[in-house]
Amino acid sequence: MANLEDRNFSTQAPLDKASSNGRVPANPRRFRSIKWFVFFSGILMCTQSALSMYTKGVLTSIERQFQISSSLSGLLVGSFNVGNVLFVVLVSQLCSKGSRPRCMAIGAMVVAIGGFLNAIPHAITPVYDPDYLSNITSGKSETRGTTACGTSNSYMLIFAGEMLQGIGAATLVPLGSSYVDDFAEGTRTPIYIGVMLFLQNMGPGMGFLIGSLTTTVYVDFDKVDVEKISIDEKDWIGAWWLGYIIIGILVILSSLPLFWFPAALKSSNREELNSINPRDRKGCKPSDETCQTFGGRRQHISREHCGKVICFLKSTFITVQRLLCDPLYLCVVLGYSALMFTVGTLTTFMPKFLETVFYQSKSRASFIFGMSMPLVLCLGLVSGGLVVQKAGLKTRGKMIFACVISAVTILLCAFSYFVTCDVENAAECFGADVIKENASSCFHQLEVKCSSRCYTFVAIVSLAALLACNIITPYYSVILSTVQPQDKSTAIGLKFLVIRVLALIPSPVITGAVIDGACITWSTPSPCIGSSVCLEHDRNEFRYSFLNIIFSGVAFTFVFNLLGYFAQRSKGINHNVAVNKEADLA
Structure with a gap:
């Protein structure tokens, strides 16, 4: 670890030298400090959490557009955390040895790609027909060809987009907080991390507010003449896809400054970081040529492999x-x-x-x-x-x-x-x-x-x-x-x-299933329930079921x-x- 930190700090020297030779402007270098890192990373976390929460703000419109149940839409929302859980350890481990700010910026790019992917179903989905769902409620509908159950499976792209967002977001908090902890003054670390988390928690409100604006715009305003459409509130679908593009662009813009930060900053914690001795770890020692495995056999493996893999797994367990x-x-x-x-x-x-x-x-x-x-x-x-x-x-x-x-x-x-x-x-x-x-x-x-x-x-x-x-x-x-x-x-x-x-x-999936239980009118026949939207709920049953969960x-x-x-x-x-x-x- 000491060697690693020495390598990280040595990367700062050429940058400083380059600055003195005029290859890097002197004034912008002052922005490469821990305070500015906290600010830029906090703004990035804010836009990322806004994109994640935006899906929940327009979830009703997505349900109605693709005729999916609340349990399925809950699974859609939960797919973000699925991607986050599956990759948070791997991503954090891979990026911990390189430039953490750049890994965070690359992760933000993945988040933005996931947001853009969420908007693609709008481009490949037929124009929304509000009269179809209205006729179902009044009992006048007829089966539409081969699409009796649901309108389109293009919403599956939203699952992929949410998972990509979860994977990209896995780099932000672990790498950002560890970077601050390494290069900030010990007494100011809690303040810096608190500022980052505060900015991050402003993102959900931003996501819901953008959702409230985009849902006032008709979903197919780019495909049809909105002035010629007569539609009431219960059949209205807002432009749910528009917010993904807007917030995705904001995520990209907020990630650009992090490409500028070095792998290491000058810090008063340098001596403390370099003083950590890897031989103090419990379990296998890096000096051992062989290492005892869990199966009881001894394998001849390299010191590096023994220290980084077997010891890590054993100590973690x-x-x-x-x-x-x-x-x-x-x-x-x-x-x-x-x-x-x-x-x-x-x-x-x-x-x-x-x-x-x-x-x-x-x-x-x-x-x-x-x-x-x-x-x-x-x-x-x-x-x-x-x-x-x-x-x-x-x-x-x-x-x-x-x-x-x-x-x-x-x-x-x-x-x-x-x-x-x-x-x-x-x-x-x-x-x-x-x-x-x-x-x-x-x-x-x-x-x-x-x-x-x-x-x-x-x-x-x-x-x-x-x-x-x-x-x-x-x-x-x-x-x-x-x-x-x-x-x-x-x-x-x-x-x-x-x-x-x-x-x-599980909470969105379970709650969605409970809400589906309060439905009294589905958009498709009962064999299709799960791939159809609920058009009318029993209000009292919906209310009591939701409040019981809370x-x-x-x-x-x-x-x-x-x-x-x-x-x-x-x-x-x-x-x-x-x-x-x-x-x-x-």
Whole structure:
């Protein structure tokens, strides 16, 4: 490692020399500092998360365009995390030995390509026919040739695009945070990483806002004369594909400055980095010519192979086993996973919930959610850290804080059951005999009547989310303060892996399947359900099913927090007994 860092720092010398000879402008060199890296990488993370969240903001339009069910659209959203999980370790390992800023920039290019790939289905899909779905609702439809089940399979390209985005995004946070940790002053590292994460968490709001704008534009405005089209709100599909192009270009532009940063910066941490001795690792030593494998046989392999492969696998397995046998760590990770399951459900289907239960238009639902939820998530992350810092909470106090916050969140979630919007004669807007002009006016009246109740519901959910996100920073602090020092990086990485596998990947799929269960009218016959869109839901069943998932996620978070508190007490007692025994022996 020392040799590696020497090589990295030696690359700075030619650059400095080149600058003194005039080949690199002197003034722009001052931008190659850790502060500017934090700024540029934070902007890049913001645009990447905006592109990822944009899909959720236009998900209803995608469902209607390609006639896919909510469970299938949930799988589409989850494919981002599938690509991220499959490649995060490989990508991080491959890029850790090279120029991390350039690897991040290349990863951003992959993200942008994934975004552009998401827009391709629009170009190869036939022009949208709103009358077809309207006729299905009124019972006047006829089977269209060979495409009885669904309109097109071109939406499969969106699966590939989401996976590419997940693969490219796998380079950003691990490489960016490690680069900052290596070359920033030790006392300022948490501040820099906090700035990066804050900018990243501004991206979801940006994605939803762009989604609210693009859904006001007709999906085929580039193919047909929009002025000649008469369409009501329930059949409207916005230009969902347009945002992918816009945000994809922003991702490319925000990645360009990172190509300029060197593999290493001058840092006060250089001596600390070079002082790490690879021989201190547990397991095989690089000096060994042979290495004991797990099967019990000895193989003659090179020192480099032994140190980098066998030792890495063996030490990783031991570390993971040690972490999973720690009750406190396990409870914290499971509590975090339950909370992220709830967040995954909210961010994926909350706009659809507002459309169905409170009769809000697609663009208005995305706008309301984009202006509220991402903002309170950011505030929750910051306020949770401030509470822990100002109160000087130790591990026990942090777990008590998590238990109290999750209990109050449960109460707020319970209040959300009582907020709905039941309008008399609302079903008349969905009748087969309603002409389109009257239907549009009817939908607008419903939207206005339910706006105040919609805002009340969003306020309750936002307040609950604000409180719940106060737990996230204490979770990080508990993990870092209780695991062994050499296990910290693996503990954080394992936490991200568990959260994606148990929460972020399955939550959209499970919630989508539950929402499909509340459907009463499909766009195609029952044998096709799963490849068809739901045209009408049972509003009460939809509402209770969705809220039950939210309530269950928060309840499980409270249970695991409570178990974590008792695990911390047991761990503290055992630690004190061990210390007393050592003192007696001494």
